[in-house]
Amino acid sequence: MYEAYFNNKFTNALVFYTSLLLLFLVSPFLFLWELINNIGSCFRCHENMTRKVVLITGASSGLGELMAYEYAKRGAYLAVIAIKEPESRLEQVADKARELGSPDVLFMFADVSKVDECRMFVDETVKHFGQLDHLVCNAGIGPLYSINHDVIKFAPVMDINFWGSVYPTHFAISHLMKTNGKIIVNASCAGVLNPPKGGFYNASKAALISFYESLRFEVSPKITITILTLGFIQTNIITAKYSTKGVGAHLRKVSNISFQTTTDLSTDAKS
Template identity: 75%
Template sequence: MSVVYRSQAMYGAYFNNTFTNVLVYYIFLLLLLLISPFLFIWELITNLRSCFQPIENMSGKVVLITGASSGIGELMAYEYAKRGACLVIVAIKEPESRLEQVAERARELGSPNVLFLFADVSKVDECRIFMDETIRHYGRLDHLVCNAGIASLYSIKTDVTKFAPVMDVNFWGSVYSTHFAIPHLMRTGGKIVVNASSAGVLHPPKGGFYNVSKSALISFYESLRFEVSPTITITILTLGYIETNLITAKSLTNGIGVGVRLKKDFRSVLPTMGAEPCAKAIVNGVCKGATSITEPRFVKGLFFIKFLFPELHRFYLSLYFPSKSRKN
């Protein structure tokens, strides 16, 4: 015990003193930079090994995808369909919903059975119902893809109460679905895929509550994986800007947070990745057992800069997102 107390006293002396606290940080940073070539090689080897990982046979397995009427959710449904998976696709019922057409297209691409259900994932009872319906129809669940989400732009001039649906759909919608899926995934040794977004790490300006909802997802599922592993594999997606309707000026301007106006689509000013290759990379990675997937890959480098060099991170964000208050 005396050794523990001495150790605590030593650390307390370092971290309670301003100079030594800063010194320890820079020594640690220097050591990290010195070993970074080895970390780079480790990352390279890990990625090369993943190329030779066995791919899960999805034929006849059951995949439930929320937010599947458009965007990444729709395209992931098609990728699973090509692999012979049985599908349950879920989306909120809206006049312009294409869920039935997505189901028909998935059947054409090879899915032996597609069940489409309308539900609002922000409502816990509706999540329970579509999960029960899935088990009633198929008797099992192998992959749960928590993809449903809504985008928003935040402004301090907008009524803050308008943003409650962002957390309800993006965060609670995934948590509710996961809660009811876990007992079934435990029986099949299944997988949970959660679309958390790189915004949850990089916190781009005007993201506001969208960033918060994605950060919450990352925290929740990183913690959850220790409770359900190794029986259930959790894959967290931290995607950059993907060419879907969510990043268009029209979609963002007409959505929650209408006090913010965009003149151009994000794709015209920021590096973006096509939605189809992104969906293919996601499903391929999930079927190989990946626990995290970032597309496009260069975004991982931005994570590194964000945590180690925050001033640099804020500098290049200010180039893309200049502050209006700075101009006045």
Template identity: 50%
Template sequence: MARQTLTNGFLSGFMHVGLALVLLAYLPIAFLCRLVYRLLIRPFAAGEDLRGKVVLITGASSGIGENLAYEYARKGACVALVARTEIALRAVAKTARELGAPDTLVVPADITNVDEAKRAVEETVAHFGKLNHLVANAGVWSSCFFEEITNVSAFQNVMDLNFWGAVYPTYFALPYLKASRGNIVVTASVAGRVPVARMSFYNASKAAVIRFYETLRAEVGPHVRVTILMPGYVVSNLTMGKGVQKDGNVGFDEEARDVRTHPSISLNHRYFHSSSSVDR
């Protein structure tokens, strides 16, 4: 009986000591994890406080750019709106102010021109005194089979706007974004990853955007965040058929619009073709 009592006492003491050791090991780790969450994770999970931040948006007169302007406005950011159509930009600026933007700036500019891209950035910084976000969003779509093109040199415009129209403002904005530890947001496309017929130049331009900004992220990552948007189908002028046509002019292609909006048509082999053959 005495031996059993001694054994039970020993086991009870061992369990209490073991529990104490577990708690001593657990509590510091739990405290550290909670501290890391509060300081490093929760602020980002909650989203950036955009009140008073300055955001320059290209392609802001319609589509994704217009709606991004409204979202930034709702969060209290000041927005500089850049596109070629001043009348449309002023309408967007008015709505942005109504939604909560403390201040707006309209900058009519063709960002495929390096000097105008520089001017857009400089006017933004001169007006607001800083720059926190650059949203490189301007773009154009192309919608025709490669072999049907009648003016191939005109399709340089697709690369000029989709690629260089993002790179130029990024180049001039980067020093200001590094100073503010800001963010570059660039609108690429899932088309940059998935080859879709009728969109060869568009696909190539978006693939170039993705790879360029992935590389830039590796170069400036500690100082400037780089966010690459790769949306799929979004209702806009582009998805309604507006793009560079086979003659090189920008217009509306109803057939291309229907291909993009009706899966039963777009799955036709004429529009989506894959091959398992490999060049050797």
């Protein structure tokens, strides 16, 4: 018994100190690689997006809509994705993107929390345009839940915010490898700063950041990954559909740098 206990303790200690040693040995090289890539990106010319293919999730409103318009102005082909809801403006977004300069816009309704639907819109995009150059993982929800609320309400936050980016990434990787493409992930500063009352939202964004920081080393240098960790932006990401009793965050301009939050509205929050 004592011998088994000693052997187990020795093995645990060996694994721990070996892992620690590898961490100290490898971390400086990973940091240096990341630093070189970031410095290099500062001197690279802006990418010519003319006739390149961009897929954007959560494109019917907010930041996804605005990114679609910016890509359109630069002459990119677009595939815009959003969940099918009565108030969805996805078709109007597609029409405006064409007016702004996109040669062709494909719009599809899909739920990013469902793996088969993610496979569908990635496959349809490549089938329609013949390639994929940028994947913009933007779809997300931002409900405010307390740990005291019904536990089943927490699941959609991770399903949409985390898996809703991972699923399309999984299906897009092979296509992006062929074009030396890019993945843009709309995370959040909440994944780092952890504001109160947003524990599940914060956790979903922290998971995104951690996953894509790890993935960048697996796909580099073929695929470039950009992780957006934005602050408060007035969009409709918090919706009554995913909130508890309509609790959300309302941003009201008080001065140039301050804001107030209330609990009587379920829209106008951050991305």
